[in-house]
Amino acid sequence: MVERLATTCGPLELANPVLAASGTFGYGDSFERFWPLSLLGGFVTKTLFVAPRDGNPAPRVAETSAGMLNSIGLANVGWEAFVRDKAPRVNALRGRSRMIVNVAGNAPEEFGEIAARVEADRDVVRCDAVEVNVSCPNVKEGGTNIGCHIGQFRDAVRRVRAATTLPIFVKLSPNVADVVPFALCAADEGAEGVSLVNTLYGMQIDTERRAPVLGTGSGGLSGPAILPVGVHWVFKVRAALPELPILGIGGITTWRDALQYLMAGAQAVQVGTASFVNPHACPDILAGLDRWCASRNVAIRDVVGAAHRVGEAVEEPVWTG
Amino acid sequence: MNPGAVRTLPLVEVEDVSKGTYWLRFHAPAGFACDPGHFFMLSSPENGAPFLGRPLSIGDVHGERFGFLVRALGGATAWFRTLPVGSPIRLVGPLGRPFLQPERSVHCMVAGGIGLAPFFYLARRLRATQPGARIELRYGERSADAHAPLMEAEGELFDVVERFTDDGSLGARGTVVDGLDDRLGDPNAAWYACGPHAMLRALARRLDEAGATDVQFSLEERMACGFGVCQACIVPNRSGKPRYRLLCMDGPVLDPREVAW
Numbered sequence: 001m002v003e004r005l006a007t008t009c010g011p012l013e014l015a016n017p018v019l020a021a022s023g024t025f026g027y028g029d030s031f032e033r034f035w036p037l038s039l040l041g042g043f044v045t046k047t048l049f050v051a052p053r054d055g056n057p058a059p060r061v062a063e064t065s066a067g068m069l070n071s072i073g074l075a076n077v078g079w080e081a082f083v084r085d086k087a088p089r090v091n092a093l094r095g096r097s098r099m100i101v102n103v104a105g106n107a108p109e110e111f112g113e114i115a116a117r118v119e120a121d122r123d124v125v126r127c128d129a130v131e132v133n134v135s136c137p138n139v140k141e142g143g144t145n146i147g148c149h150i151g152q153f154r155d156a157v158r159r160v161r162a163a164t165t166l167p168i169f170v171k172l173s174p175n176v177a178d179v180v181p182f183a184l185c186a187a188d189e190g191a192e193g194v195s196l197v198n199t200l201y202g203m204q205i206d207t208e209r210r211a212p213v214l215g216t217g218s219g220g221l222s223g224p225a226i227l228p229v230g231v232h233w234v235f236k237v238r239a240a241l242p243e244l245p246i247l248g249i250g251g252i253t254t255w256r257d258a259l260q261y262l263m264a265g266a267q268a269v270q271v272g273t274a275s276f277v278n279p280h281a282c283p284d285i286l287a288g289l290d291r292w293c294a295s296r297n298v299a300i301r302d303v304v305g306a307a308h309r310v311g312e313a314v315e316e317p318v319w320t321g
Numbered sequence: 322m323n324p325g326a327v328r329t330l331p332l333v334e335v336e337d338v339s340k341g342t343y344w345l346r347f348h349a350p351a352g353f354a355c356d357p358g359h360f361f362m363l364s365s366p367e368n369g370a371p372f373l374g375r376p377l378s379i380g381d382v383h384g385e386r387f388g389f390l391v392r393a394l395g396g397a398t399a400w401f402r403t404l405p406v407g408s409p410i411r412l413v414g415p416l417g418r419p420f421l422q423p424e425r426s427v428h429c430m431v432a433g434g435i436g437l438a439p440f441f442y443l444a445r446r447l448r449a450t451q452p453g454a455r456i457e458l459r460y461g462e463r464s465a466d467a468h469a470p471l472m473e474a475e476g477e478l479f480d481v482v483e484r485f486t487d488d489g490s491l492g493a494r495g496t497v498v499d500g501l502d503d504r505l506g507d508p509n510a511a512w513y514a515c516g517p518h519a520m521l522r523a524l525a526r527r528l529d530e531a532g533a534t535d536v537q538f539s540l541e542e543r544m545a546c547g548f549g550v551c552q553a554c555i556v557p558n559r560s561g562k563p564r565y566r567l568l569c570m571d572g573p574v575l576d577p578r579e580v581a582w
Contacts, residue, residue, distance in 0.1 A: 030550045034327060054564040061545050061553040063373045063396060068545060072552045075565075223372055276546040277364050277374050279327050279413055 004299040005290055007041070009267035010192040010245035011167045012129060014041035015096050017262060017300050018286045021249055021272035022047055022102040022131060022171070023072070027082060028090035034279045038095030039286065041268055044195075045082070047102045047133045050114050052078030057215040062204045067223025067251070068273060069202050071216040074104065074133075079117050087125045100169065101125065103160075104133040108152055112159030119164040130166050132157060132191075135173030135198040147173035147198070153182060157189040169247060171195040174229055183237045183244060193245030195270065196237065197230045222273040227251030231264045238265025238305055253281065255288025262300065263307040329366045332408045333386065335401075340466045342435065343402055344380065346388035347412075353387065354415075355379050357422075357443035358539055358574045361414030362547040363389070363401065371397035374413065376544055378515070378573070381441040390469070392435035416547045417573045420537055422447060425454060425511040429504055430479075431497050431524060432460045433516025437469060439539050443513060444478035457481040459500050461520075465491035498523045505531040514577075515539040525577035538577045542568045557581035 005016035020031075020043040027045050028037060037043070055075025062069045077086070082101075090099065103114040111132065118130055134156055135147030146152040157170055170186040172179050174197040183194050199220025204213045212218070230250025237246060248266030252258050253274040261269045274281035293300060334346040345363075355361075357379065364374030375397045380390040393399040404410070420443055428447055430440045437460055444456050458479040462468045468484060468491050475482050483500055484492025493500055498520060504510055505527070512533055514524055521538050528536050542554035547569050555565035556572065559581045566572075 024550060026550050030548065033548070055552060055555070058555050059543050059553075060555065061373075061543050061551065063371065066372055068373055070545070070551070070553065075552050273545075276551050277362075277372065278366075278411065279546075279548070 004293045005286070007267055007300050007304070009247060010169075012042070012098055012245075012268075014098060014268055016041040016286055017268035017289070018258065018282055019043055019098070019100070019247065019268055019270045020275065020282055021270035022133065024272040024275050027077075027086040028099065029086070029093060031275070031279060031282075032093060035283050036095075037090070037093045038097050039283055040097045042098030042100060042128070043094075044100040044102050044131050044270060045086075046076050047074050047104045048076050048079050048082055048114065049074065049104060049106075050079050050110065050117060052076060052081065059213060059215055062213040062219070064202070064204060064221065064223070065225060067221055067225035068276075069204055069214060069219035069221055070199070071214045071219035073216070079114060079121075083121050083125055087127075091126050098128040099126070100129045100131050101127045102131040102133050102171070105156075108146065108155035108159055111146075111156040112163050115160040115163035118166065122164075122166060127166065129169055129192070130160065130164060131169045131171050131195055132160050133171050133198070135171055135175070147182075148176050150181060150185060154185050154189060157186055157191055161190045167192040169193045169195045169245075171198055171249075172233070173198050174226075174233060174250075175201050179233045180236055180240045183241055187241060187244050193247065194237065195247040195249055196233050197226070197250045200226055200229060222251065224251045224253050224257075227253075227257055227260070231260050234261055234266050235264040235307065239308065242305075252285065255285045255292065258285050258289060259292065259303065262303050263305070265305040265308065267304055327411065327413050329409045329411045332404055332406055332410055334388075334406065335404070338390075338469045341393045342467070342469050343391055343393070344388045345391055345401055345410075346386050347410075349382065349385055349387050355382065355387075356415070356419035357446050358417070358419035358439055358537075359415035360417050360547070360573055361389070361412045362416065362544075364397070364411045364413075365400075366409050366411045371400050373397070373545055374411070374547065376416075376541070376547055376569070376573075378439040378539060379415065379442055380438050381445065383445065390435065390438040390441070413547060417569055418571065420513060420539070420574050422450065423511050423535055424451060425509055425535065427504070427507060427510040428454055428456045429510050429512050430456070430458045431501070431512065431514040431516070432458065433497055433520040434462055434467070436514070436516030436520075436539070439515055440513070441474060441478060444474070448478060455480050457483070457504070459483045459485070459497045461485035461487075461497040461516075462491075463487045496520060496523075498527055501527060505533070511535040511537075513537050513539075521577065522582040525580070525582055529578065536577055537574050538580075539573050540568055540575055540580075541573065544569050
């Protein structure tokens with residue numbers, strides 16, 4: 001794409017600010033039937049554990065007002081199968097698009113184990129960064145406890161940091177009273193950046209059956225319904241930690257949604273649930289951002305954090321590229 | 322249409338056929354192609370309507386039109402019915418694995434409720450490729466008012482139609498599973514079925530006991546994407562390895578003997 005869309009998020013040089021979010025993009029090759037992977041600034045793989053997981057019983061999804069609940073249960077092929085079957089194919093397709101592998105474990109020690117596997121296989125996998133999923137709300141003994149309790153959270157991030165020199169982005173849960181201390185903790189432990197937000201806890205009840213719809217009862221809420229929540233936390237984290245790189249996530253469906261995250265302070269965004277409904281969501285958002293930048297004669301980098309300039313006269317920077 | 326194409330097409334016709342059941346029809350764009358048993362994800366191209374798409378089996382492809390037989394069960398299936406002609410609808414597809422069409426002298430289709438949907442196109446295709454074959458439809462509903470009139474399809478597409486209702490208000494009293502005796506054990510028959518889970522489970526057992534081997538069921542599950550990413554549409558696998566399969570990729574047409582009912 002064009003230079004006005006180029007951005008950097010910490011150590012990641014991105015051709016554009018649109019990434020595909022974990023859990024909504026398979027391992028990178030699932031959308032090849034619709035458009036080329038190389039269009040994206042980057043993508044994040046489905047959460048990988050050391051061992052494969054079958055995931056939760058059905059039903060696993062439910063539609064809500066402007067969104068959906070899921071309780072997939074982190075079904076994944078396991079690290080070995082990813083390295084053997086998925087990574088080579090995806091690397092052949094991705095061009096300049098950055099690959100971020102998302103990892104998790106059922107306890108802080110397992111985060112260290114999976115990070116050590118990523119480090120050991122990094123020359124084969126050729127990923128550009130690791131995203132640490134401490135905040136998936138579906139696994140009883142895992143993500144939720146870790147992502148919502150600062151002690152375990154710190155322990156998990158520390159173990160990942162000790163195991164790999166790859167850039168680390170910690171994906172933060174919104175299911176806490178304040179996300180900022182978790183972002184601060186991630187930065188303290190040496191993470192290069194944060195991704196926020198993951199899904200919000202939610203439940204839907206079938207009033208005829210008088211029982212929860214999802215097989216596991218509760219699940220994670222995503223989609224346009226959570227857009228303001230994600231924008232809020234990105235804004236707050238940016239205000240508290242202006243130097244910390246941020247990947248903004250949560251409910252992005254249109255290019256204007258993406259722009260909200262960028263203006264709140266994210267250097268780049270991840271598009272998730274929207275891709276289920278509109279497989280062209282990522283390229284559509286990219287095209288919209290490009291048109292907007294062209295019409296305003298600005299570059300994406302110039303609008304990052306723009307909404308923080310409250311009270312200042314907003315001067316539109318001139319794009320000269 | 323290439324496999325997995327995304328198109329936004331104007332709704333051309335909505336036709337009510339029975340209580341709560343209607344056809345949604347579109348003009349086939351250039352290059353449109355799909356096979357019986359394929360499905361499409363239909364959704365609103367604008368925010369604000371039902372958020373997720375709905376998987377719908379291709380109902381029929383005839384002349385320059387194609388359509389979906391839909392039952393309004395709330396949410397998106399009720400919302401589609403309210404749309405005026407000309408409304409844009411996003412269609413992703415064709416998706417999934419369609420019906421195999423083995424050469425047989427008899428093709429037996431068994432439909433429960435809105436499970437009738439895929440059989441118009443399947444019968445139309447079989448009629449064209451195997452003109453000498455006999456095509457039978459066994460079609461059950463709870464009551465007479467839900468029965469979709471088959472109009473010219475009866476005779477043109479189906480040589481025999483046997484109707485069933487739970488309450489006996491139309492056709493034979495009972496379910497389609499009760500009405501197979503004359504054909505069970507026929508080694509020349511290929512079987513196709515679509516309908517509620519309980520019906521399919523009972524039918525799978527019945528056909529298995531009768532030794533039927535050429536059996537294909539079109540199943541339904543909740544799904545968010547339709548192309549293998551969301552991982553919602555799991556079907557428990559009889560062999561247990563893997564534990565689950567994804568209906569959108571391995572189905573929606575499956576051999577019932579591979580399913581852990």
